Amino acid sequence: MREIPVSEITETVARLCIEANIDLGADVEEAFRRMKETEDSPTGKEVLDLLLKNAQIAREERMPICQDTGLAVVFIDVGQDVHFTGGSLEEAIHEGVRQGYEKGYLRKSTCHPFTRKNLGDNTPAIIHTRIVPGDKVRIVVEPKGGGSENMSRVVMLAPAEGIEGIKAYILQRVKESGSNPCPPIVVGVGIGGTFERAAFLAKKATLRPIGTKNPDPELDALEQELLEKINKIGIGPGGLGGRTTALSVHIEMMPCHIASLPLAVNIQCHAGRHKEAIL
Amino acid sequence: MSREIRLETPLTDADVIPLRIGDRVLLSGIIYTARDAAHKRLIDLMDNNQPLPFDIQGAVIYYVGPAPAPPGKPIGSAGPTTSYRMDPFAPRLMAAGLKGMIGKGNRSQEVIEAIQKHKAIYFGAIGGAGALIAKSIVSSEIIAYEDLGPEAIRRLEVRDLPLFVINDTVGGDLYQEGMKRYAQAP
Numbered sequence: 001m002r003e004i005p006v007s008e009i010t011e012t013v014a015r016l017c018i019e020a021n022i023d024l025g026a027d028v029e030e031a032f033r034r035m036k037e038t039e040d041s042p043t044g045k046e047v048l049d050l051l052l053k054n055a056q057i058a059r060e061e062r063m064p065i066c067q068d069t070g071l072a073v074v075f076i077d078v079g080q081d082v083h084f085t086g087g088s089l090e091e092a093i094h095e096g097v098r099q100g101y102e103k104g105y106l107r108k109s110t111c112h113p114f115t116r117k118n119l120g121d122n123t124p125a126i127i128h129t130r131i132v133p134g135d136k137v138r139i140v141v142e143p144k145g146g147g148s149e150n151m152s153r154v155v156m157l158a159p160a161e162g163i164e165g166i167k168a169y170i171l172q173r174v175k176e177s178g179s180n181p182c183p184p185i186v187v188g189v190g191i192g193g194t195f196e197r198a199a200f201l202a203k204k205a206t207l208r209p210i211g212t213k214n215p216d217p218e219l220d221a222l223e224q225e226l227l228e229k230i231n232k233i234g235i236g237p238g239g240l241g242g243r244t245t246a247l248s249v250h251i252e253m254m255p256c257h258i259a260s261l262p263l264a265v266n267i268q269c270h271a272g273r274h275k276e277a278i279l
Numbered sequence: 280m281s282r283e284i285r286l287e288t289p290l291t292d293a294d295v296i297p298l299r300i301g302d303r304v305l306l307s308g309i310i311y312t313a314r315d316a317a318h319k320r321l322i323d324l325m326d327n328n329q330p331l332p333f334d335i336q337g338a339v340i341y342y343v344g345p346a347p348a349p350p351g352k353p354i355g356s357a358g359p360t361t362s363y364r365m366d367p368f369a370p371r372l373m374a375a376g377l378k379g380m381i382g383k384g385n386r387s388q389e390v391i392e393a394i395q396k397h398k399a400i401y402f403g404a405i406g407g408a409g410a411l412i413a414k415s416i417v418s419s420e421i422i423a424y425e426d427l428g429p430e431a432i433r434r435l436e437v438r439d440l441p442l443f444v445i446n447d448t449v450g451g452d453l454y455q456e457g458m459k460r461y462a463q464a465p
C-alpha cells in the first residue's frame with residue numbers, strides 16, 4: 001500500500017490547470033504548421049499563422065492561450081494499491097482547481113444554471129475517476145471551453161442507420177457548427193456503450209495526441225475518411241473559408257445494446273489543451 | 280484579395296459603408312465590452328428611457344469576457360465569445376446608433392438585416408487567439424456592472440486590433456461566402 005497525501009493532488013491539479021491553459025501542446029502547434037502547407041485560402045493561412053503567434057505570446061507572457069479557460073475536466077486514474085491520506089480526494093481536486101485558476105490568472109466560468117451567477121472559483125471540477133491496477137496515480141486536466149462544448153451532441157441512432165448514419169451525423173454536426181467552435185477543431189467521437197458512456201468516450205477521444213494512429217485499423221480508416229470529408233466542407237481556420245476545418249478526428253468505440261447505437265460528437269476547439277502528470 | 284484598412288472609433292457611415300467581407304481591419308480607439316448579461320441590462324435601460332453607461336453613437340461593442348489581468352498588464356487573454364447569444368439584443372442597439380460589433384460565429388437573419396438597414400458592421404476577431412488580441416489592448420477600465428465579473432462592461436482602448444469584416448452593409452456574409460468558395464464536392 002502506497003500512501004499519498006491529498007495535498008500532493010491539490011498541488012498537481014493546480015499546476016496542470018495553469019500549464020494546460022498557457023502552454024499549447026506541441027502536437028497542436030505541429031498540426032497548425034502541417035496544415036498550413038496544404039491550406040489553399042490565403043486568409044486561412046494567415047489565421048493559422050496568427051494562431052501560432054498566439055501560442056507563442058501565451059507561452060512567453062505566461063497568459064492563457066484563450067480567455068475561456070474552461071471548466072476544469074479532470075481525469076484521474078487511481079492505482080488500487082494507493083491510499084490517500086489527509087482528507088478527501090475529490091475535495092483535494094476541487095481545491096487544486098480553485099488554486100490553479102486563482103494563481104494562474106485564469107477566468108472563472110462556473111455558474112448557477114438558472115441565475116447564471118458566477119460561482120467565482122471555477123469549481124466544481126468535472127471529475128472522472130477510474131480505479132486501475134498498480135500504485136500510481138495519473139492525472140489529466142483538460143480545460144474545456146464553452147464555445148466548442150456547445151456544439152457537441154449525443155444522439156441515439158437507430159441500429160439500422162449503421163456506419164453510414166454515423167458518418168452522415170458527424171459531418172452534419174461539424175457543418176452546422178461552422179465557425180462557432182473556433183476551427184480548426186479536433187473531433188472527438190464516441191460510439192457505443194450507453195447514452196452517458198458514449199459522451200465520455202467522445203471526450204476521452206479528444207485527449208489522444210494529434211498525429212497518433214488509432215490502434216484499431218478499421219477505426220483508423222474511418223478517422224482518415226472523416227477527416228478528408230470534413231476538410232472538404234470549406235469552413236476553414238477561424239471559419240473564414242479554407243481547407244483546414246479539422247486537425248484530426250479521434251474515435252473511441254465499445255460494444256452497445258442490441259437495440260441501440262449511441263453516438264457522441266465532442267468538438268474540441270483549436271485550443272486543444274490538456275496536460276498530464278503521473279504521481 | 281482582401282485589403283487592409285485602418286479605422287478609428289467612433290465609426291461613421293463613411294467608415295462603414297465602403298467595407299466589404301474579407302477586408303482586414305486594424306481598429307484603434309475606444310471600444311466597449313458586453314456579453315449576454317450586460318446586453319440584457321442595456322436593453323432594460325432603454326426600455327425604461329434611462330441613459331446608457333456609454334455613448335452608443337458610432338460605438339463598437341466587443342463580445343468578450345476577458346481573463347483576469349496578470350500583474351503589470353492592462354488585461355488578460357481577451358478573444359471573442361460566440362456572437363449568436365447577443366442576436367436578440369443587437370438590432371435594438373444598432374437602431375440606437377451602435378455601428379460595430381466584434382465577435383465570432385454566425386449572426387441571425389434579423390441581425391444581418393439590421394446591419395444593412397442601420398449601416399453597421401460585424402467584425403470577426405480570431406476565436407481563441409486571446410493572448411494575441413490582448414497585445415492590442417492598451418488599457419481597460421470597468422465602467423458598469425462590476426457584479427457581473429468577467430461579464431462587466433469595460434471601456435477598452437485598443438491599438439491596431441486585428442479584425443476581419445464578416446457581415447457588411449450590402450448583405451455579404453464571409454462565413455457563407457468563404458465556405459462556398461472552398462467547399463469541394465465530396
Ligand code: SF4
Nearest residue numbers: 066145147182269407
Ligand atoms: S471554443 Fe475554444 S478557442 Fe474558442 S473561445 Fe472557446 S475555449 Fe477559446
